[in-house]
Amino acid sequence: MSLYLNIEAGEAVETSIQATGRNPDLAASLERNLILTTYREVLAAQGKxxxxxxxxxxxxxxxxxxxxxxxxxxxxxxHLANHFGDLGWTPAQVMTEACLREGHPDNVAACALGGMTTSCQQGSEILTATCGLDLPWRLLLALPGASLATEKARALLPDSYSRADAVANIQRSSLLVAAFALNRPDLLHIAMRDRIHQPYRSEACPLLPRLLPLLAAADAPAGIWGAALSGAGPSVLLILDPEAPTGPVEECVRQAAEDSSLELVQTTISVPAEVTY
Ligand SMILES: Nc1ncnc2c1ncn2[C@@H]1O[C@H](COP(=O)(O)OP(=O)(O)OP(=O)(O)O)[C@@H](O)[C@H]1O
Ligand SMILES: N[C@@H](CCO)C(=O)O
Incomplete structure (x- = not known):
């Protein structure tokens, strides 16, 4: 998504953070801030x-x-450690280090590469491919009032699945990649059906059971191509036809959500972010 974390950094006599945008309180602790702790830990591990x-x-x-x-x-x-510690890492090495720290490549790869990114980890190697760059599809993010920690969302998943569920999801995730790579939004309504995580996470992501039925509702406004949990939730991501008016879709989502603290964010599929040293 075209939502960015923008950082300007320079060497200084004292460490400081000036924060704007969402959650500026993250700057309150210089000891616990994830950007700074990562910076320090990476350099310490390299003896720098x-x-x-x-x-x-x-x-x-x-x-x-x-x-x-x-x-x-x-x-x-x-990235900060790579630059200010003169590590000389390539962008791929920077991305791999961040993926290993996160424990999976799903979000780091998307963040580093932009577009619709597929990724997997094989031992300590991260494999990625980006497709669906420059697709003009519109994205609408529905954010509920309460957040959900990824660890909690993961704990809701069962240890094993039936063969039928596994087969269905493998077919649909392959179809999803084809939909993005070939600019085939007509495939999305089937490709985004999930049997592996959404049914189990619904209880902790109340927007999902309220918004998924919009895909099949006869009275829903035109232009909703697909809907899914965003990552591990709790927000829901809708993929919209850029030609359709957004007003009626937003109104219908607000009504279906029944959440007075709902926030809607319009965005697009991202292009790679710029990192300049
Ligand atoms: N800009 C930031 N500056 C400092 N710390 C941050 C920043 N963004 C996120 N964090 C840290 O990451 C935590 C959120 O991580 P968590 O994995 O729970 O959610 P998420 O990454 O937003 O969601 P998901 O991994 O499911 O997409 C925050 O509580 C904070 O500690
Ligand atoms: N794809 C991961 C979330 C990534 O943060 C999951 O569903 O658990």
Whole structure:
């Protein structure tokens, strides 16, 4: 998604953070801030000195909503270490370090590469491919009032699945990649059906059972191509036809959500973020 964590950094006499955008309180603790702890930990592991930094941070990524905010913060911390510690790592090495720290590549790869990114981890190697760059599809993110920690969302999943569920999801996830790679939004309503995580996470993500039925509702406004949990939830991501008017869709989502603290964020499929040293 085209929601970014923007950081300007320079060496300084004292460490400081000036934060704007979402959750500026993240700047309150210089000891526990994930960007800074990552920066320091990476350099310590390499036996390097970590200069004090002055950071200007502008965050557009909702926290604890399944939008990958921690991946962006980890990637930023590793980039800072790479630059200010003169590590000489390639962008791929920076991304791999951030993926290993996050424990999976799902969000770090998307954040580092942009577009619709597929990724997997094989031992300590991260394999990625990006497709669906430059698709003009519109995204609408429905954010509930309460956040959900990824660990909790993961604990809701069963240990094993039936063969039928596994087969159905493998087919649909392959179809999903084809939909993005070939610009085939007509495939999305089938490709985004899930039997592996959404049924189990619904209880902790109340927007999902309210918004998924819009896909099949006869009276829903035109232009809703697909809907799914964003990451591990609790927010829901809708993929919309850019030609259809957004007003009626937003109104219908608000009514279906029955959540007075609902926030709707319009966005698009991202292009790679710029990192300049
Ligand atoms: N810009 C930031 N600066 C400092 N710390 C951050 C920043 N963004 C995220 N974090 C840290 O990451 C935590 C959120 O991580 P968590 O994995 O729970 O949610 P998420 O990454 O937003 O969602 P998901 O991984 O499901 O997409 C925050 O509580 C905070 O500690
Ligand atoms: N894809 C991961 C979430 C990534 O934060 C999951 O569903 O658990």
């Amino acid at each position: 000195f970590a200069p004090h930094l002055s950071l200007k941070v502008h965050n557009e990524i909702p926290l604890g909503m399944g939008c990958g905010s921690s991946a962006a913060a980890l990637l930023a911390g590793v």
